[in-house]
Amino acid sequence: MRIAALLLITLLSINSSHAYEVSENFWDTGQAIFHVGISGSSPTGGTWNDAFKRSMAAWSNVSSFEFVAVDNYLDPCIDRGEGLFGDGSTGIDFSASVCGSEFGENTLAVTLSAGNCQNPQCTNGFIITDADIVFNSAETWDVYSGSLRFDGTNEFERVALHELGHALGLNHSNANAAIMRAFMSDTDSLQSDDIAGIASIYGSEGAVTETTVANIYGVTLVAPDNATISGPNNSSTLSGTLSSKDNQLDGKALDLYQYTFENDSSIDIQLNSQTFDPFLYLVRVSATQASIPSSSFADDNSGSGNGARINLNIQAGTYWLGVTSDDNSAQGSYDVSIISSTSNPPSSFETFTSIYGADVLINPNSNIDGSLRSTDFKFNNRFLDLVQIEVTTTSAVKIDLSSTAFDTNLLLVDIVNNEVGSLVLENDDNGSGTNSRLETTLEPGTYWLGVTSYDPSESGNYDIAITLVLP
Ligand SMILES: [Zn+2]
Known part of the structure; x- marks a missing residue:
């Protein structure tokens, strides 16, 4: 189940030692990629993009959470509106409306979060996959530090800081000076209450956040979505x-x-x-x-x-x-x-014909794109692609096969002396929707991944993502 949330201004009285408030929503990778490509500059304070990226770095610098900026424009309103949950990629822009809905009175900006529910009733919040931000273009904006000007000019950078706080899962704080207070104020940088808030979700600076894409040395790895x-x-x-x-x-x-x-x-x-x-x-x-x-x-x-x-x-x-x-x-x-x-399309990946008559592609990638085609080898009346990978170190892996074109079926076998060995795994629907997922520990050796469909004679594009499962 997917869900979208519009973060509204709500002031609550809180009986606790802190003033920040967390939503139950968070990024499970501990990082968020933002496409930052607003055109133009502020009247006196440099480009909007530089100000936005400083705000991203400010949050990254005080926590184990990491914002990553990709320098491309992305429309925040793609797949937004009633019943829609965003496109899974995060964009920012100025706009006269909140993706078609009117801005509330005195609303300077809105963060539109969406993600995957953690239980069927969606009572435990969701894992955020998209957090588009729209700034109200009907307002007057500039970039400057210190006290607010009295001429009605809003200050972009501190509003960006505030919206990024929502994007990472914070609600409004009732601490007087906090950036996460519901109203823009003379506060132009993160305060101790804001920093305590992000630390309560993702851990404090220096803490290591585990991600699903990580190498054997335990280093956090960022996979930009245009990677x-x-x-x-x-x-x-x-x-x-x-x-x-x-x-x-x-x-x-x-x-x-x-x-x-x-x-x-x-x-x-x-x-x-x-x-x-x-x-x-x-x-x-x-x-x-x-x-x-x-x-x-x-x-x-x-x-x-x-x-x-x-x-x-x-x-x-x-x-x-x-x-x-x-x-x-x-x-x-x-x-x-x-x-x-x-330099050499389509690819230098070596292909050989196996003793079974099917072609095998040797592909060392952890991300593999391909298509089932009517010209492919047919096995059991279903088209089949085989990809060979080598494993050099014992590795706990998760292998996801996804397609929007057909109901996937994933095979994994070990190869000994050019023949299928004793390990034979198959999965139909353990991934999301009709996608396939295998989780297993592979000993060093040679393996074939088999991509096929659940139903006969289906074809279309697919992708395979292989990630290490950390202990
Ligand atoms: Zn707010």
Whole structure:
């Protein structure tokens, strides 16, 4: 069951030692990706986007929660309105209405959260999957710090801070100075009550939040939602902040992102920061998130200034992009730009014909896209794709097969001497809807994933996501 919530102003009297109020809703990954691409600038305080990103960083810096900014515009009103629950991707913008409904009187902005209920009655809140924010374009806005101006100009950055508080699961606070107080005030930064509020949901700064996409070293991994790059030409940018709460690698703060290049690609990745000397890693990984030998790249100063840059031809596959520094105490914001072009479409993935007559694709990705087609091998009157993966370390994995085109059925077998071994697993509907999910522990070895449909002769696009299950 899915649900949407419109966060309304409600002032409650509270008999407790704190004033913040939490909803029962939260992001179970401990992170939220926002598309930040509002056009234009404020009259006196720089661009709206810079102000919004400072607000995201402010929350990230005081908790284990992480906001990630993707520098693309996304309409917050996609799939919004009565009976709709958003598109699962978070956007922000100014608008004359709340996605078609009127703004309430004196309402400056609205956060539209949506997610998946935690029980059938939805009495325990929901896991947030989307939290679009709409600012009222009928109001007058600027970006400035300190006391509110008396000319009726609203201050964008503190309202953004407030709405992001709703987006991460906070309700209104009755603490006088809190950003989460229901009314805009002279408070222009997060206060102790706000910080206690976010800590009560996600843990305080320095705490480690577990995510479902994480590597064997226990480092939190961010998978931006435009992380699958299929080309032929693709460019994307993202912004982040190194802080003391980040994962540490050799004593240095590290942010790690996952991208999948579906084709062999010529790539140019540039990392720049105004506040620290950046260092960039690119590591190709297997389906079970182990680094693939001889496919690791690093750079310190090949970019402009002291920027880092990796510019080379890479094989199709899943990669981790690591942002860190030479300097143990490096902190501050950074920008990454990724430009790629497909050099050898459709892909260099090796395909061979098995002894059973079916073609097998060798694909080391943890995210695999494909389609069942009428030209595919037929097994049991159903089309079948086989993908071979290698497992180098004993790994507890969750394998999700999803399709909006057909009712999926997922097979997993181990391969010994080119033949199917003793492990044979099959699942129809353990995923959401009619999607399939297998959870198991794989010993080192070679495995085939079989993608087929539950009903005969179905076809269409599908995707496979392999994630490690942490102890
Ligand atoms: Zn509010």
